[in-house]
Amino acid sequence: MAASRTAAALRVGALPSVATRRTWWDAERASDVIGKVTVGYQGWFTAPGDGAPFQGWWHYDSDTSNPPSPSDNLLKGWPDMSDFTTRFESGFSNLENGQRATLFSSYSDQTIDAHFRWIEENGIDTVALQRFYDRWPTRNGIAAKVMRAAEAHGRKFYVMYDISGWDRFQTELKEDWTTGILGQLKLTDSPAYARQDGKPVVGIWGMGFGDRPGDAASSLDVIDFFKEQGIYVVGGVPFDWRAADGGLSKPDYGAVYDDFDMLSPWMVGVVGNDDDSDVIRDAYNEPDIAYCRSHGIAYQPCVLPGDLSLHQRVHGDFMWHQFANMIRLGADGLYVSMFDEFGEGNQIAKTAATSADRPANSSFSTLDEDGTACSPDYYLRLTGDGDRMLKGEIPFTTKRPTPPR
Numbered sequence: 001m002a003a004s005r006t007a008a009a010l011r012v013g014a015l016p017s018v019a020t021r022r023t024w025w026d027a028e029r030a031s032d033v034i035g036k037v038t039v040g041y042q043g044w045f046t047a048p049g050d051g052a053p054f055q056g057w058w059h060y061d062s063d064t065s066n067p068p069s070p071s072d073n074l075l076k077g078w079p080d081m082s083d084f085t086t087r088f089e090s091g092f093s094n095l096e097n098g099q100r101a102t103l104f105s106s107y108s109d110q111t112i113d114a115h116f117r118w119i120e121e122n123g124i125d126t127v128a129l130q131r132f133y134d135r136w137p138t139r140n141g142i143a144a145k146v147m148r149a150a151e152a153h154g155r156k157f158y159v160m161y162d163i164s165g166w167d168r169f170q171t172e173l174k175e176d177w178t179t180g181i182l183g184q185l186k187l188t189d190s191p192a193y194a195r196q197d198g199k200p201v202v203g204i205w206g207m208g209f210g211d212r213p214g215d216a217a218s219s220l221d222v223i224d225f226f227k228e229q230g231i232y233v234v235g236g237v238p239f240d241w242r243a244a245d246g247g248l249s250k251p252d253y254g255a256v257y258d259d260f261d262m263l264s265p266w267m268v269g270v271v272g273n274d275d276d277s278d279v280i281r282d283a284y285n286e287p288d289i290a291y292c293r294s295h296g297i298a299y300q301p302c303v304l305p306g307d308l309s310l311h312q313r314v315h316g317d318f319m320w321h322q323f324a325n326m327i328r329l330g331a332d333g334l335y336v337s338m339f340d341e342f343g344e345g346n347q348i349a350k351t352a353a354t355s356a357d358r359p360a361n362s363s364f365s366t367l368d369e370d371g372t373a374c375s376p377d378y379y380l381r382l383t384g385d386g387d388r389m390l391k392g393e394i395p396f397t398t399k400r401p402t403p404p405r
Helices: 109-121 136-153 169-185 216-227 254-259 274-295 314-329 378-391
Strands: 037-041 126-131 156-162 199-205 232-237 262-265 334-336
Touching (some): 037 378, 109 378, 126 136, 156 232, 169 216, 199 216, 216 232, 216 254, 262 274, 274 314, 314 334, 314 378, 334 378
Parallel strands (some): 037 334, 126 156, 232 262
16 A cells, blocks of 8 residues: 555655645635534444444444444454443443443433534544445434534534445435435534535545446536536545556546535555555655646545554654645545444544553543643544644644543
């Protein structure tokens, strides 16, 4: 993969000075995605008894009929449960501090309200609610709750479709938007629904990835379906979308990428340390921005905290290095992957801070895994600081301004 190449082999030039960054959107174009930090929100965890149409341990256990346990679970990190009043008993033993090993359900009103309160408290602007092709009744319920929480906490949100495994997305995605999102849920009627350039925002993730369905024609058809309705369309695309050099992107997708209003190249699995970030910055991100400027496309690169289970985080230094790289290059917005992705270990949501906060019979990495104590909300605070630096509300700095505790 390209991220494993040496920086020297791919380096293309000196970074622009901080004074020259952010020249395209500074004044008139800043809205709900341009000039803002967006966090991806899965909202896909359920538990028996939570009232969801689907009753099971969705995204917690490969066998959804059983509670997650040391022998079978899909987690790479353990959530900090301090702020949740609605909890569900897992199959793990008590935490090392003696408390019960409980988990949250994304279908709970109290869970979503707590999540959006954290987002508000940390000044994070916008949420991209992920929407797949499965279990739509449960996803619809969660979407309605997300809308209400966004309204209550003064945040913006939009729907981001993920076409992974969705072989019939060309027809079914359009039908879902018309009958589900507009007709049943009426999400775009909400004052909290994100808009850019006066248009409702929709994200589509996965077009152009070699292991995702569709071809260029079907992808263009879906993008144009939205644009004909006056929708601002964001594309979650491979990191090598412009070069299509054998990394992740299919060839012959150039017209698809050019059709999006905003491009958001995916970095999970591509960067895992500072050197990776610098390599991709120089070989891809910087020429990407030049291309997007010349084609009138906004650029929203991905920033991630790092996979906690792979010890990538370095108590926030890795995430802040990415913030500094992308802001200095002049990114139009930033997409943080992800808010609640406990299955990939890239969550910024409150997470077990020490071994005392995880089940005694587990081996989950905790936020102090490298020897530096971090508060459960540390990556929420760090994301908020990245948001403020993007806006110019705090000075540009390559040193993270937020202490871990």
